[in-house]
Amino acid sequence: MRSFNEFLKYGLVKKKKKDEARAKSLIESAEKRKRVMEKYLPLNSETSAQIIEECYDIIREFLEAKLSDDGYKSYNHEAVVSYLGELGFLKDEIIFVDNLREIRHGTKYYGRLVNEEYARKVKNFLDNIYPKLNSLFKQSKNIMIDVHCHLDKLIEEFPLEKALKNAKDNNVKIIVVNGTDHKQNLIVLDLAKKHKEVKAALGIYPLDALKLSEAKIDEEIEFIEKNKKIIAGIGEVGLDLKEPELLKTLDKQKINLTKFVNLAIKLNKPIIIHSRKAETQTIELLEQLKAKKVIMHCFSGKMSLVDRIVKNGWSLSIPANVHYSQQFQDVVKRVPLSNLLCETDTPYLHPLKEWPNEPANVIYSYKKIAEIKNQSLKEVEKQIEDNYNQLFEQ
Numbered sequence: 001m002r003s004f005n006e007f008l009k010y011g012l013v014k015k016k017k018k019d020e021a022r023a024k025s026l027i028e029s030a031e032k033r034k035r036v037m038e039k040y041l042p043l044n045s046e047t048s049a050q051i052i053e054e055c056y057d058i059i060r061e062f063l064e065a066k067l068s069d070d071g072y073k074s075y076n077h078e079a080v081v082s083y084l085g086e087l088g089f090l091k092d093e094i095i096f097v098d099n100l101r102e103i104r105h106g107t108k109y110y111g112r113l114v115n116e117e118y119a120r121k122v123k124n125f126l127d128n129i130y131p132k133l134n135s136l137f138k139q140s141k142n143i144m145i146d147v148h149c150h151l152d153k154l155i156e157e158f159p160l161e162k163a164l165k166n167a168k169d170n171n172v173k174i175i176v177v178n179g180t181d182h183k184q185n186l187i188v189l190d191l192a193k194k195h196k197e198v199k200a201a202l203g204i205y206p207l208d209a210l211k212l213s214e215a216k217i218d219e220e221i222e223f224i225e226k227n228k229k230i231i232a233g234i235g236e237v238g239l240d241l242k243e244p245e246l247l248k249t250l251d252k253q254k255i256n257l258t259k260f261v262n263l264a265i266k267l268n269k270p271i272i273i274h275s276r277k278a279e280t281q282t283i284e285l286l287e288q289l290k291a292k293k294v295i296m297h298c299f300s301g302k303m304s305l306v307d308r309i310v311k312n313g314w315s316l317s318i319p320a321n322v323h324y325s326q327q328f329q330d331v332v333k334r335v336p337l338s339n340l341l342c343e344t345d346t347p348y349l350h351p352l353k354e355w356p357n358e359p360a361n362v363i364y365s366y367k368k369i370a371e372i373k374n375q376s377l378k379e380v381e382k383q384i385e386d387n388y389n390q391l392f393e394q
């Protein structure tokens with residue numbers, strides 16, 4: 001049998017734009033076919049032909065799906081089967097599928113009889129190859145990550161289950177929910193325990209922290225530390241000088257932030273930083289404290305500060321409103337992909353200026369980054385997943 005590359009050379013396989021939608025519908029069809037095939041069981045002389053036919057078609061649809069997802073197209077059966085070689089399947093397996101095609105052709109179009117024993121072999125072969133095809137496909141599938149949102153604040157306006165389902169349907173597989181005070185931290189922890197895609201980051205929002213006594217802050221630090229096995233990171237914490245009169249609270253804000261930064265360093269967890277109108281002061285403090293695993297969320301400071309963040313080896317998480325925001329588009333242009341993460345800040349900052357935002361919309365960040373960096377969405381997803389793992393995996 002010819003190799004996949006030869007088919008490519010002869011033009012029986014064409015290089016096309018990757019077609020994820022086609023891949024998805026083919027996989028769905030293969031899965032449906034498998035359920036149909038199972039209805040023919042137990043296998044006997046009457047059902048043998050049906051089972052052979054379905055088994056071949058399941059494998060073929062998976063292969064066509066994989067081809068579409070990898071940016072190829074072919075209607076030639078041999079060429080499609082040859083892709084198994086490209087995917088690392090064994091020669092015996094390729095020959096088996098190739099023979100299966102012949103047999104299936106004979107039964108389907110010429111009414112040839114089928115050996116029941118052979119049908120049994122085919123069924124066993126499918127049982128063996130099906131999970132491999134399936135996992136191969138899933139492995140190649142990247143995921144999207146929302147590294148900063150407030151799902152806890154969404155609950156009242158928009159059902160949580162809907163947000164989680166939309167996220168799942170859109171391949172957003174990791175959602176880092178950030179707490180902003182003790183009450184929210186409890187909710188965030190609970191969400192993380194109940195939903196495996198939800199990761200907890202606990203912290204106290206700088207303006208909320210101002211309302212607390214030092215003892216209360218210390219209590220919260222202790223509480224967070226006690227949950228160190230459950231939490232993914234520290235956040236949302238930082239400095240906020242959105243109004244000029246907040247300047248007189250700066251010292252207190254710095255004392256508070258210092259506690260959280262030291263906690264993050266002690267626990268070796270990433271820290272998610274808010275720095276509205278206090279960008280320079282925040283960066284200075286983080287540098288003094290020698291923080292390493294830093295994520296600057298929605299960073300809106302000057303480009304010279306953006307450069308400083310990158311130089312420090314920190315990350316910037318780009319909100320979905322980069323879709324229209326020139327400020328964030330400029331940040332994306334300026335910052336290497338290896339320093340970028342994506343977020344929604346749900347329920348805020350909706351990419352289409354609606355309310356509320358939701359984690360599924362993180363795709364807007366990914367798409368804009370891919371567009372600006374002139375890279376495929378898949379490459380961007382992969383790199384950002386690597387960035388995330390580097391920061392969050394312990």
Ligand SMILES: [Zn+2]
Nearest residue numbers: 148178236345
């Ligand atoms: Zn936030």
